Amino acid sequence: MDFYEIETKYGAGVYAKHQLSIVRGQGASLFDADGNEYLDCTSGHGVANLGHAHPKVAAAIAEQASTLITLFESYPNDKRAALMQKMASLVPGLERVFFCNSGTEAVEAALKFARISTSCTNVVAAMRAFHGRTFGSLSATFNKKYRDGFEPLVPGFIHVPYNKVEALKAAVTEETAAIILEVIQGEGGVYPADAEYIRAARRICDEKGALLIVDEIQSGFGRTGKMFAVQHFEVMPDLLCCAKSLAGGVPMGAVLIGQNVQNLTPGVHGSTFGGNPLSCAAGLAALTAIEEEDLAGQAAEKGAYLMDKLRKIESPIIREVRGMGLMVGIELKKKVAPYLKALQDRNILALNAGMTVLRLLPPLVISYEQIDHLVDVLTDVLAKNSFTDAGE
Ligand SMILES: Cc1ncc(COP(=O)(O)O)c(C=O)c1O
Numbered sequence: 001m002d003f004y005e006i007e008t009k010y011g012a013g014v015y016a017k018h019q020l021s022i023v024r025g026q027g028a029s030l031f032d033a034d035g036n037e038y039l040d041c042t043s044g045h046g047v048a049n050l051g052h053a054h055p056k057v058a059a060a061i062a063e064q065a066s067t068l069i070t071l072f073e074s075y076p077n078d079k080r081a082a083l084m085q086k087m088a089s090l091v092p093g094l095e096r097v098f099f100c101n102s103g104t105e106a107v108e109a110a111l112k113f114a115r116i117s118t119s120c121t122n123v124v125a126a127m128r129a130f131h132g133r134t135f136g137s138l139s140a141t142f143n144k145k146y147r148d149g150f151e152p153l154v155p156g157f158i159h160v161p162y163n164k165v166e167a168l169k170a171a172v173t174e175e176t177a178a179i180i181l182e183v184i185q186g187e188g189g190v191y192p193a194d195a196e197y198i199r200a201a202r203r204i205c206d207e208k209g210a211l212l213i214v215d216e217i218q219s220g221f222g223r224t225g226k227m228f229a230v231q232h233f234e235v236m237p238d239l240l241c242c243a244k245s246l247a248g249g250v251p252m253g254a255v256l257i258g259q260n261v262q263n264l265t266p267g268v269h270g271s272t273f274g275g276n277p278l279s280c281a282a283g284l285a286a287l288t289a290i291e292e293e294d295l296a297g298q299a300a301e302k303g304a305y306l307m308d309k310l311r312k313i314e315s316p317i318i319r320e321v322r323g324m325g326l327m328v329g330i331e332l333k334k335k336v337a338p339y340l341k342a343l344q345d346r347n348i349l350a351l352n353a354g355m356t357v358l359r360l361l362p363p364l365v366i367s368y369e370q371i372d373h374l375v376d377v378l379t380d381v382l383a384k385n386s387f388t389d390a391g392e
Pocket of ligand 1: 045102103104105107130131132133182186187215216217218219243244
């Protein structure tokens with residue numbers, strides 16, 4: 001049996017699997033067992049911002065693995081303390097941090113913190129939003145595809161159209177604990193927020209006494225051209241959720257916490273693995289490398305280069321190219337699945353975002369040559385293939 005057959009037989013069945021097994025990564029490349037190379041434009045859904053097998057992250061993990069892997073947060077630790085200090089320096093004003101193990105856990109923590117802090121229960125989220133798949137974060141997630149079959153979800157959540165200030169204003173009341181927003185919607189189709197929308201969200205929260213939660217789980221750590229996407233707009237949230245590329249690929253999530261968030265006392269929340277020294281050592285190495293290699297600057301420049309080239313592709317199938325930095329969506333006039341398969345057949349791995357958006361989330365260390373190659377292959381795939389939506 002090959003790996004595909006084994007995983008299909010023994011896996012839970014909740015993932016649609018590609019018939020392509022990957023055993024190694026290096027920089028922006030992935031390799032199958034036969035040594036065939038693939039250009040990774042997925043980064044594991046935005047995890048591998050630093051590329052695969054980054055030597056400093058690998059060395060930090062190896063060293064910490066033989067020093068101390070696990071330690072509950074009740075006992076302070078050198079690596080955790082250092083990572084806390086580092087994270088406190090990322091966004092002035094957000095100087096406390098809660099560590100967990102994934103994106104959805106970061107959102108769960110932020111929602112709980114908003115409720116305990118404000119003594120209110122309601123949460124206003126956006127249409128098309130994706131915040132995770134556990135019950136709190138799923139309640140903030142919009143798409144029926146993720147919610148159907150799991151109701152009743154957590155009460156008190158409503159969804160309003162994204163980028164519409166008046167609708168947001170109308171939805172927030174004195175009973176609202178928080179507004180939760182992605183600064184650029186990822187799974188929902190790669191839709192960047194307008195600056196005025198994010199600034200209005202901050203103002204509305206201040207007026208009504210609600211907290212502003214930004215979900216930077218996909219957009220964080222340099223992806224959009226700043227350390228966090230919200231920094232494009234000079235808005236300070238009260239709670240900032242991050243995960244994915246925080247620890248260079250080792251599972252880790254975090255919530256950065258501002259002054260307005262209160263009542264965080266012992267026992268209010270916690271996590272067995274949260275803040276474990278192994279993840280913290282990886283996080284410290286990853287954040288140091290992200291800063292030293294100016295990954296945010298790289299994403300800004302390479303993203304502008306990529307989007308410029310994509311916008312010059314003359315294809316009747318392309319409806320729009322949009323994004324921020326190296327978080328890029330190409331909206332097609334057709335369903336995207338067969339085009340993704342055609343790209344994979346040409347050794348380029350990319351993502352969808354909904355039915356018609358082709359999403360590119362390459363490692364931020366992707367080279368200009370690799371970007372040129374990506375655009376050449378994509379141009380060819382769009383020109384040569386005319387898949388009918390009915391045939392999928
Ligand atoms: C914006 C956003 N929030 C939350 C999540 C959930 O993260 P995780 O899969 O680590 O639970 C994701 C994952 O794609 C995401 O993109």
